[in-house]
Amino acid sequence: MDSIGSSGLRQGEEALSCSEEGLPGPSDSSELVQECLQQFKVTRAQLQQIQASLLGSMEQALRGQPSPAPAVRMLPTYVGSTPHGTEQGDFVVLELGATGASLRVLWVTLTGIEGHRVEPRSQKFVIPQEVMLGAGQQLFDFAAHCLSEFLDAQPVNKQGLQLGFSFSFPCHQTGLDRSTLISWTKGFRCSGVEGQDVVQLLRDAIRRQGAYSIDVVAVVNDTVGTMMGCEPGVRPCEVGLVVDTGTNACYMEEARHVAVLDEDRGRVCVSVEWGSFSDDGALGPVLTTFDHTLDHESLNPGAQRFEKMIGGLYLGELVRLVLAHLARCGVLFGGCTSPALLSQGSILLEHVAEMEDPSTGAARVHAILQDLGLSPGASDVELVQHVCAAVCTRAAQLCAAALAAVLSCLQHSREQQTLQVAVATGGRVCERHPRFCSVLQGTVMLLAPECDVSFIPSVDGGGRGVAMVTAVAARLAAHRRLLEQTLAPFRLNHDQLAAVQAQMRKAMAKGLRGEASSLRMLPTFVRATPDGSERGDFLALDLGGTNFRVLLVRVTTGVQITSEIYSIPETVAQGSGQQLFDHIVDCIVDFQQKQGLSGQSLPLGFTFSFPCRQLGLDQGILLNWTKGFKASDCEGQDVVSLLREAITRRQAVELNVVAIVNDTVGTMMSCGYEDPRCEIGLIVGTGTNACYMEELRNVAGVPGDSGRMCINMEWGAFGDDGSLAMLSTRFDASVDQASINPGKQRFEKMISGMYLGEIVRHILLHLTSLGVLFRGQQIQRLQTRDIFKTKFLSEIESDSLALRQVRAILEDLGLPLTSDDALMVLEVCQAVSQRAAQLCGAGVAAVVEKIRENRGLEELAVSVGVDGTLYKLHPHFSSLVAATVRELAPRCVVTFLQSEDGSGKGAALVTAVACRLAQLTRV
Ligand code: 0WK
Ligand code: BGC
Ligand code: BGC
Numbered sequence: 001m002d003s004i005g006s007s008g009l010r011q012g013e014e015a016l017s018c019s020e021e022g023l024p025g026p027s028d029s030s031e032l033v034q035e036c037l038q039q040f041k042v043t044r045a046q047l048q049q050i051q052a053s054l055l056g057s058m059e060q061a062l063r064g065q066p067s068p069a070p071a072v073r074m075l076p077t078y079v080g081s082t083p084h085g086t087e088q089g090d091f092v093v094l095e096l097g098a099t100g101a102s103l104r105v106l107w108v109t110l111t112g113i114e115g116h117r118v119e120p121r122s123q124k125f126v127i128p129q130e131v132m133l134g135a136g137q138q139l140f141d142f143a144a145h146c147l148s149e150f151l152d153a154q155p156v157n158k159q160g161l162q163l164g165f166s167f168s169f170p171c172h173q174t175g176l177d178r179s180t181l182i183s184w185t186k187g188f189r190c191s192g193v194e195g196q197d198v199v200q201l202l203r204d205a206i207r208r209q210g211a212y213s214i215d216v217v218a219v220v221n222d223t224v225g226t227m228m229g230c231e232p233g234v235r236p237c238e239v240g241l242v243v244d245t246g247t248n249a250c251y252m253e254e255a256r257h258v259a260v261l262d263e264d265r266g267r268v269c270v271s272v273e274w275g276s277f278s279d280d281g282a283l284g285p286v287l288t289t290f291d292h293t294l295d296h297e298s299l300n301p302g303a304q305r306f307e308k309m310i311g312g313l314y315l316g317e318l319v320r321l322v323l324a325h326l327a328r329c330g331v332l333f334g335g336c337t338s339p340a341l342l343s344q345g346s347i348l349l350e351h352v353a354e355m356e357d358p359s360t361g362a363a364r365v366h367a368i369l370q371d372l373g374l375s376p377g378a379s380d381v382e383l384v385q386h387v388c389a390a391v392c393t394r395a396a397q398l399c400a401a402a403l404a405a406v407l408s409c410l411q412h413s414r415e416q417q418t419l420q421v422a423v424a425t426g427g428r429v430c431e432r433h434p435r436f437c438s439v440l441q442g443t444v445m446l447l448a449p450e451c452d453v454s455f456i457p458s459v460d461g462g463g464r465g466v467a468m469v470t471a472v473a474a475r476l477a478a479h480r481r482l483l484e485q486t487l488a489p490f491r492l493n494h495d496q497l498a499a500v501q502a503q504m505r506k507a508m509a510k511g512l513r514g515e516a517s518s519l520r521m522l523p524t525f526v527r528a529t530p531d532g533s534e535r536g537d538f539l540a541l542d543l544g545g546t547n548f549r550v551l552l553v554r555v556t557t558g559v560q561i562t563s564e565i566y567s568i569p570e571t572v573a574q575g576s577g578q579q580l581f582d583h584i585v586d587c588i589v590d591f592q593q594k595q596g597l598s599g600q601s602l603p604l605g606f607t608f609s610f611p612c613r614q615l616g617l618d619q620g621i622l623l624n625w626t627k628g629f630k631a632s633d634c635e636g637q638d639v640v641s642l643l644r645e646a647i648t649r650r651q652a653v654e655l656n657v658v659a660i661v662n663d664t665v666g667t668m669m670s671c672g673y674e675d676p677r678c679e680i681g682l683i684v685g686t687g688t689n690a691c692y693m694e695e696l697r698n699v700a701g702v703p704g705d706s707g708r709m710c711i712n713m714e715w716g717a718f719g720d721d722g723s724l725a726m727l728s729t730r731f732d733a734s735v736d737q738a739s740i741n742p743g744k745q746r747f748e749k750m751i752s753g754m755y756l757g758e759i760v761r762h763i764l765l766h767l768t769s770l771g772v773l774f775r776g777q778q779i780q781r782l783q784t785r786d787i788f789k790t791k792f793l794s795e796i797e798s799d800s801l802a803l804r805q806v807r808a809i810l811e812d813l814g815l816p817l818t819s820d821d822a823l824m825v826l827e828v829c830q831a832v833s834q835r836a837a838q839l840c841g842a843g844v845a846a847v848v849e850k851i852r853e854n855r856g857l858e859e860l861a862v863s864v865g866v867d868g869t870l871y872k873l874h875p876h877f878s879s880l881v882a883a884t885v886r887e888l889a890p891r892c893v894v895t896f897l898q899s900e901d902g903s904g905k906g907a908a909l910v911t912a913v914a915c916r917l918a919q920l921t922r923v
Contacts, residue, residue: 029329029330029331032326032331033326033383036322036325036329036387037386037390040288040390040391040394041390042286042397044446044447046285046286047397047398047401047443047447048401048447049281050277050282050283050398050402051402051404051405051408051447052282052405053071053277053282054274054277054402054405055405055408055409057071057072057279058070058074058405058406061073061074062257062258062259062409063259064259071276071278072272072273072274072276072277073170073271073272074271074272075170075171075172075173075221075270075271076258076260076261076268076270077173077220077221077224077250077269077270077271078175078176079268079469080255080269080818080819080820081266081267087110087112087471087472087475088112088471089109089110089162089471089474090107090156090162091108091109091110091164091467091470091471092105092106092107092108092162092163092164092214093106093107093120093163093164093165093166093225093466094143094146094147094163094164095166095222095461095466096143096165097166097168097169097222097246098166098222098242098244098245098461099244099245100186100245100312101126101129102124102125102126103142103146104123104125104461104463105122105123105125105146105147105150105151106121106467107120107122107156108120108463108466110464110467110468120460120464120467121154122460122463123146123149123150125142125146127142128142131190132187132188132189133188133189133190133299134191135190135192136190136196136201137192137201138190139188139190140201140202140204141208143202143205144202144205144206144208144209145209147206148209148211148212151211152211159212159213160215161212161213161214162214162215163217163470164217164466164467164469164473165198165199165202165219165220165466166221166225166463166466167179167181167198167220167221168221168222168223168242168246169181169184169185169188170182170183170185170271170273171198171219173219176218176219176469176473176476177199177217177218177473177477178197179199180195180196180197181193181195181196181198182194183303184299184300185246185275185307186245186246186304186307187245187299188299189300199216199219217474218466218469218470218472218474220466221248221271222244222426222427222462223242223248223250223271223272223426224240224250224271224462224465225240225426225461225462225463225466226242226424226425226426226427226462226465227239227250227251227269227424228465228466228468228469229424229426229459229460229461229462229465229466229468230456230458230465231456231459235421235422236422237423237424237456238251238410239406239407239410239421239423239424240269240423240426240465241425241430242425242426242427242430242462243310243395243399243425243436244311244426244427244428244429245311245312245313245349246275246307246311246312247274247306247307247399247427247429248271248273248274248275248307249271249274249406250270250271250272251269251272251409251410252267252268252269252410253267253268253269253270253409253413254267254413254414255267255268255819256804258270262803262804263803264804264807265804266818272406274306274307274402275304275306275307276303276305277305277306278305283305283306286309286394286398287305290318290321290322291305291309293321294308294314294317294318295308306398306402309394309395310399312349312428315349315391315392315429316351316352317345318391319347319351319384319387320341320344320346320347322391323341323347323384323387324342332380332383332384333369333374333375333376333377334377337374338372338373340371340372340373341372341373341374346372347372349428349432349433350428350432351364351368352388352391353429353432353433353434354368355385355388356385356388356389356392356433356434356435357434358434362381365381365384366381369381369384389435392435392436392439393435395436396433396440396443397439397440399436400439400440400441400444400446401447403440403444404444404448404451407421407444407451407453408448411450418450418451418452419450419452420451420452421451421454422454422456423454423456424457424458425457425458426457431457437455440455441455476820479770479771479772482767482772483827483828486763486766486770487763487827487828489729490831490832490834490835491831491834491835492727492835492838492839496726497838497839497841497842497888498888500842500843500846501842501845501846501849501888501889503718503719503723504519504715504718504842504843504846505846505849507519507718507721508846508847508850512694512698512711514701516721517721518717518718518719518720518721518747519714519718520611520613520623520714520717521694521711521712521713522611522612522613522662522711522712522713523614523701523709523710523711524661524691524711524712525614525616525617525709526617526661526665526669526710526910527708527709528708528913529676529679530669530909530912531676533916534555534912534913535555535556535912536554536555536603536915537552537553537554537555537602538554538555538604538911539552539553539597539603539604539605539908540552540553540604540605540606540607540905540911541584541604541605541606541607542607542609542663542666542903542904542907543568543584543607543608543609544607544608544609544610544627544629544686545663545683545686545868545869546685546686546753546869547565547566548565548566548568549563549564550563550566550587550588551563551564551902551904551908552595552602553904553905553908553909555908559673559908559909563904564587564590564591564594566587568580568583570628572631573630573631574628574629574631574740575631575632576632576633577632577633577634577637578645578646578649580631581642581643581645582649584646585643585647585650585653592653599654601654601655601656602655603658603911603912603914603915604655604656604657604658604911605659605906605907605908605910606640606643606657606659606660607662607663607666607903607906607907608622608639608660608661608662609627609662609663609664609687609689609903610623610624610629611623611626611712611714611717612639612662614660614712617659617660617914618640618657619638619641620638620639620640620660621638621639622634622636622638622639623635623714624744626741626744626745626748627686627748627754628740628754630740630741643655643657644657658914658915659910659911659914661906661910662681662689662691662712663683663867664682664683664689664691664712664713664903665681665691665712665903665910666681666902666903666905666907667682667865667867667899667902667903667906668680668681668691668692668710668906669681669865669903669905669907669909670865670901670902670904670905670909671866671897671906672865672906672909673906673909675863675895677861677862677863677895678865678897679692679693679862680692680693680844680847680848680851680862680863680864680865681710681903681906682840682844682864682865682866682868682896683867683903684836684866684870684871684877684881685752685753685867685868685869685870685871686752686753686868686869687716687745688716688748688751689712689713689714689716689748690715690844691710692710692711692713692847692851693709694708694709694710694711694851694854695708695854696709698854699711713847715843716745716747716748716752717744717745717747718843720744727750728746728750730766731759731762731766732750734762735749735755735758735762736749738785747839750835751836751840752836752868753791753869753870754790755790756790756793756832756833757788757789757790757791757792757793758785758786758788759832760788760792760793760825760828760832761782761785761787763828764788764825764828765778765783767824767828768782772824773817774815774816774817780814781815782815787813790870791869792809792813792829793829793874794873794874796809796810796826796829797826797829797830797833797876798875799875803822803823806822806825806826807819807822810822833874833877833880834876834880836870836877837874837876837878837880837881837884838880838881838884840881840884841881841882841883841887841888842884844864844881844885844889844894845884845887845889845892848862848885848889848892848894849891849892851892852889852891858891860891860893861892861893862893862894863894863896863897864895864896865899866878866896866898866899867899867902871898872898878896878898881896882896
């Protein structure tokens with residue numbers, strides 16, 4: 001028996017008690033009866049006011065307006081679409097709370113074939129009162145026990161069962177399988193559950209039970225199960241209505257209208273939780289003394305006032321209170337009452353439904369009242385039926401006003417003049433009460449005439465609907481597992497990063513000793529960082545990054561820079577060397593003309609961001625191209641000579657090429673000009689690399705043991721000897737194989753801007769082939785190389801970007817995606833960029849530790865000059881690099897200085913130092 005209050009005496013145990021004073025006269029009694037039944041009459045105006053007030057509260061709650069606290073909760077349910085009908089599989093469904101003091105377990109088979117239904121198998125279990133009011137753990141253990149009892153009887157495999165949990169109480173959902181109970185309603189009041197994740201409580205209980213391994217993949221409100229279970233007819237059901245012990249509705253709202261969700265497309269199912277609607281202005285006038293009495297004696301006084309006027313748990317009690325009142329007034333049962341009539345909960349929903357039955361009602365009234373220890377007269381029977389009708393009609397009308405509010409809300413959010421919608425209805429009041437649905441439908445048509453509503457009774461109380469949601473959740477969970485499996489190799493732990501650091505240290509030592517190593521550790525002939533005494537005007541070239549720049553650098557007490565960006569077309573970067581250097585000289589000449597420098601032969605510093613074995617400050621043999629460059633006849637050549645030959649080919653141009661520097665060196669020098677502790681240069685842009693000031697004694701092949709020299713590590717090639725194979729993924733291999741230098745620059749291809757977008761693209765293709773993304777449809781655009789620019793990672797991962805903006809970026813790319821897809825693409829980008837930043841951090845940690853040990857210091861404070869689009873523009877890259885360095889080199893205090901003027905300034909400063917030193921040797 002569903003209890004509404006703390007006491008629940010059984011009926012007919014003690015004798016009748018009849019009122020002593022005389023019975024009222026016939027006119028008084030009918031007046032008394034009218035006055036009593038009149039209370040349950042609700043006018044159209046009152047219904048419209050309730051509809052309007054509820055609509056106001058709904059829209060206020062959707063906007064997330066905190067105060068005044070909205071009367072209804074409007075809880076998003078993470079169900080984003082009505083069933084596709086493709087859902088398939090076997091699912092266990094546990095229903096708790098929909099039908100009061102009972103729970104139901106179902107075995108539902110979804111065939112995924114339209115119209116082909118397999119009848120679910122189910123079993124109902126009565127929940128003992130003490131369990132409904134006891135400790136939460138007891139309730140969930142009871143549920144787990146019922147589950148295994150049910151499964152014991154089913155010829156099913158005991159492993160890998162997937163369960164959908166229909167939990168019919170107000171909950172804050174944070175995922176399809178995460179839901180926190182806000183407050184109990186109806187006859188439940190278990191301790192230790194409110195504020196808890198009910199899915200976790202069920203999982204713990206199932207684990208304690210230990211009989212089955214069941215994966216709870218989804219939790220849904222019973223209204224959602226009802227809506228999702230509705231047979232797809234002319235139009236899918238987009239509203240779910242339940243009137244059972246309690247009442248509530250859900251509907252498909254435009255996601256952009258639900259403020260708490262960061263969504264702007266698609267729809268999401270919202271559970272209205274209208275049971276808590278209590279707007280004194282609208283409800284006050286229709287609340288009767290009986291409603292107040294019922295609420296006062298209920299388990300949750302003051303709460304769920306609207307539900308207590310509609311829900312099946314309360315209808316019987318309202319009838320009982322009215323009958324007891326009329327009996328005490330002497331207009332019913334001859335003024336006699338019985339202990340059973342006076343005991344709370346003695347008249348149930350079933351009784352009311354039976355007593356109202358147009359054909360058998362009168363006989364049932366007799367039987368039921370006799371069971372309550374009363375001996376009704378004929379007029380009593382009729383009056384009792386009037387009371388039932390009054391209570392239930394009001395309930396149906398109020399429910400209709402609420403439903404009309406939901407329909408109006410739908411109409412508003414769809415900006416439609418007229419609305420065609422199907423409403424799935426469920427619950428014993430709807431199913432069993434003879435007139436409830438007809439009054440409901442009639443009143444809805446009255447209150448929402450512009451809505452063409454079809455009512456679809458739920459066939460199995462929502463069990464199938466819960467299984468549908470579970471199927472979707474299972475699919476999403478499976479997708480999430482596949483996503484995690486795919487991204488797991490990108491999640492590097494401390495030991496793996498420390499191993500990279502150690503590997504790099506080994507390779508650095510070998511490279512410095514001139515032994516075979518993937519780190520060439522190239523001497524740059526830069527022996528000191530600027531000391532501020534440099535002076536003069538210098539030309540600088542900056543080739544190898546995103547842009548080719550020609551700069552005029554004026555060094556006085558400060559540095560003034562004038563520069564021009566020129567493009568290097570792919571045809572030139574991958575054409576002949578002569579063509580490339582002629583193009584460079586063309587740009588210089590153009591720059592000189594624009595700056596009025598024509599004919600002047602300023603000392604020139606050449607930032608050439610490719611691996612060069614330098615034989616001197618102005619001699620650099622290109623070892624191999626990287627980063628999309630492949631100009632012929634350059635590798636193995638001294639690029640300064642190639643430049644000078646191009647200058648010569650272009651008569652009438654005089655240029656004094658003084659120095660060739662790597663962009664890492666230029667960046668170190670440029671930042672060193674401001675901060676003398678800057679002894680490391682780091683580039684994370686199109687490519688990646690680092691240089692640092694090494695003790696000359698450690699540099700084989702360069703004479704001298706004292707002092708330092710800047711070493712260009714060319715760490716982009718780290719791992720080309722296979723030492724990074726343990727970290728390389730299939731996606732890295734795909735990117736490498738498709739590159740113009742397969743097998744080369746493996747470290748760079750895991751870190752730098754030229755490749756991260758491609759790694760992401762390959763992962764997205766893989767996830768699409770697994771059916772995880774884009775519903776498994778291979779998207780033509782995604783097959784296109786370099787279509788997913790690395791700058792998208794920086795944009796997509798920006799914290800200020802809502803998921804909807806992520807989706808907008810991807811849609812501009814021609815990727816039709818759902819919000820789940822957008823979320824997954826975001827996670828792929830995060831995993832790829834995080835690995836890149838951590839690997840870069842491990843590299844820097846190796847360098848700073850090398851310097852610290854070189855100098856035998858306990859602690860080292862050093863600065864790193866950094867440049868490169870990826871490092872500068874990515875929202876988290878720099879902080880992840882710094883965090884990894886702190887973790888792997890805790891004895892080094894490392895300051896990262898973002899270079900403002902690029903390495904062109906550094907090249908000019910190197911040139912200035914060279915000129916100053918040359919000056920000194922000349923005097
Ligand atoms: C700007 C420097 C240039 C370097 C570039 C790297 O001035 O020398 O090559 O940064 O970043 P990217 O342009 O490749 O993103
Ligand atoms: C609960 C709702 C539920 C409704 C119908 C109400 O008491 O708060 O979550 O949908 O009953 O079962
Ligand atoms: C080149 C380095 C350069 C780095 C950053 C790499 O591809 O080999 O010389 O420093 O890119 O631009």
